[in-house]
Amino acid sequence: MRFDTVIIGGGLAGMTCGIRLAEAGQRCAIVSQGQSAIHFSSGSFDLLGHLPDGRSVTDPVAGIAELAETAPSHPYSKIGAERCARYAQEAPELLRSAGIQVAGDSRRNHFRITPMGKAKATWLTIDGYLTTDEAGRLPFKTVCIVNVEGFLDFYPEFIAQEFREAGVTCRFGSFNHPDVEQIRKNPSEMRSANIARVFDHEANLEAFAAELRKLAEGCDALILPALIGINRNDSLEFLRTRVGLPIYLLPTLPPSIPGIRAQQALQRRFRALGGEYFLGDSVVSAEMEGSRVARIFTANHGNIPFEAAHFVLATGSFFSKGLQATPDRIVEPVFGADTEFVPNRAEWYTLRFFDRQAYQAFGVKTDSALRVVKEGQVLENLYGAGAGLAGFHPVQEECGAGVSMLSALHVAENISGMKR
Numbered sequence: 001m002r003f004d005t006v007i008i009g010g011g012l013a014g015m016t017c018g019i020r021l022a023e024a025g026q027r028c029a030i031v032s033q034g035q036s037a038i039h040f041s042s043g044s045f046d047l048l049g050h051l052p053d054g055r056s057v058t059d060p061v062a063g064i065a066e067l068a069e070t071a072p073s074h075p076y077s078k079i080g081a082e083r084c085a086r087y088a089q090e091a092p093e094l095l096r097s098a099g100i101q102v103a104g105d106s107r108r109n110h111f112r113i114t115p116m117g118k119a120k121a122t123w124l125t126i127d128g129y130l131t132t133d134e135a136g137r138l139p140f141k142t143v144c145i146v147n148v149e150g151f152l153d154f155y156p157e158f159i160a161q162e163f164r165e166a167g168v169t170c171r172f173g174s175f176n177h178p179d180v181e182q183i184r185k186n187p188s189e190m191r192s193a194n195i196a197r198v199f200d201h202e203a204n205l206e207a208f209a210a211e212l213r214k215l216a217e218g219c220d221a222l223i224l225p226a227l228i229g230i231n232r233n234d235s236l237e238f239l240r241t242r243v244g245l246p247i248y249l250l251p252t253l254p255p256s257i258p259g260i261r262a263q264q265a266l267q268r269r270f271r272a273l274g275g276e277y278f279l280g281d282s283v284v285s286a287e288m289e290g291s292r293v294a295r296i297f298t299a300n301h302g303n304i305p306f307e308a309a310h311f312v313l314a315t316g317s318f319f320s321k322g323l324q325a326t327p328d329r330i331v332e333p334v335f336g337a338d339t340e341f342v343p344n345r346a347e348w349y350t351l352r353f354f355d356r357q358a359y360q361a362f363g364v365k366t367d368s369a370l371r372v373v374k375e376g377q378v379l380e381n382l383y384g385a386g387a388g389l390a391g392f393h394p395v396q397e398e399c400g401a402g403v404s405m406l407s408a409l410h411v412a413e414n415i416s417g418m419k420r
């Protein structure tokens with residue numbers, strides 16, 4: 001099989017790159033092993049929340065410009081501040097073109113509310129999720145936090161504790177339904193995706209709306225866990241119209257309904273543009289010709305090669321097995337690319353979980369065009385994008401989705417030669 005570009009990994013980075021290349025007219029394939037980090041997403045996309053020295057960032061574009069001095073090997077520094085600013089304008093357009101409605105501004109972070117009720121700085125949030133422009137200020141005075149009976153991945157009490165500190169009066173409500181009781185017979189099935197399927201049925205959503213109307217009395221808003229709309233787009237609007245009050249969603253513990261929906265939407269967009277998506281297949285080896293990747297082989301296609309002018313390594317970090325740790329080194333398993341890591345294993349992590357962990361910045365070595373380096377040599381037609389890149393701390397710097405999307409757009413531009 002021959003393509004213009006083959007992308008390995010179908011997470012946020014692989015999808016973004018594939019969509020942009022397909023938009024540029026390339027014949028493109030994505031080979032992806034399985035679920036990606038986006039299935040666990042909060043419903044928000046971070047660009048830059050903190051600088052490496054811990055200072056918080058209000059204006060991500062200005063923060064990115066500072067990284068050139070303080071963190072020259074950060075993917076944003078390699079891409080360059082000006083380009084990052086441009087890609088940060090293009091990324092939300094790409095999401096919207098796939099049907100993922102997001103709001104946010106790359107010049108000013110807003111705050112999303114976490115499953116524990118805390119405010120966290122972020123860049124883009126999917127419509128319907130509770131956000132605020134100022135931490136400690138919420139857009140209501142009296143709120144009812146509603147859970148589905150027996151759902152344990154949502155914590156109304158913790159949320160209320162945080163809301164009360166912002167001067168909000170909190171009430172609690174719960175909803176039950178025979179179809180939910182059916183799921184509850186096996187407690188391990190009481191997960192967000194299964195419950196969301198119950199609410200995809202019009203009659204069940206109608207029953208939920210009727211209960212919410214009662215719970216809404218005396219409140220100026222309702223808070224629900226993100227348990228609706230896995231297969232239908234209008235669920236939140238449906239409830240809002242029937243209840244007649246603002247209703248906001250809060251993310252739950254994984255699996256994430258907004259993440260699953262986003263993944264499906266990106267996949268649909270890629271296929272609609274003519275892209276070929278090989279889900280459930282993994283790339284197991286590659287053949288080189290000099291400093292070029294000539295072809296790759298996958299588990300499902302055996303000795304039938306995937307050939308292309310360009311390849312993109314978007315296999316993620318440790319979470320997706322794009323990187324693997326052995327006792328003494330960090331390995332990139334498909335190409336055996338060079339990786340950046342601290343040689344002394346004792347320095348890879350600290351036992352204080354919330355500290356800045358060195359291993360999080362380990363990753364694949366690339367040049368400034370994000371071309372992958374192997375045995376000290378830049379590979380001419382293999383680019384790296386996303387969570388597997390070296391040089392950044394997605395958790396402490398709050399820049400995970402931003403690095404994935406901006407690096408993918410940069411790679412797509414380098415491959416297609418097309419600037420938007």
Ligand SMILES: Cc1cc2nc3c(=O)[nH]c(=O)nc-3n(C[C@H](O)[C@H](O)[C@H](O)COP(=O)(O)OP(=O)(O)OC[C@H]3O[C@@H](n4cnc5c(N)ncnc54)[C@H](O)[C@@H]3O)c2cc1C
Binds near residue numbers: 317387
């Ligand atoms: C649990 C979790 C939650 C997160 N939540 C957020 C959030 O809410 N907001 C935010 O901004 N950031 C979040 N992040 C940061 C996250 O890394 C990025 O947002 C982004 O989604 C990463 O996308 P990616 O495509 O680079 O990598 P991944 O999402 O890891 O995708 C890599 C893909 O490559 C595939 N793959 C791996 N090896 C192979 C192979 N050999 N052959 C074929 N396919 C392969 C994997 O199956 C996977 O589908 C989160 C990260 C994690 C781990």
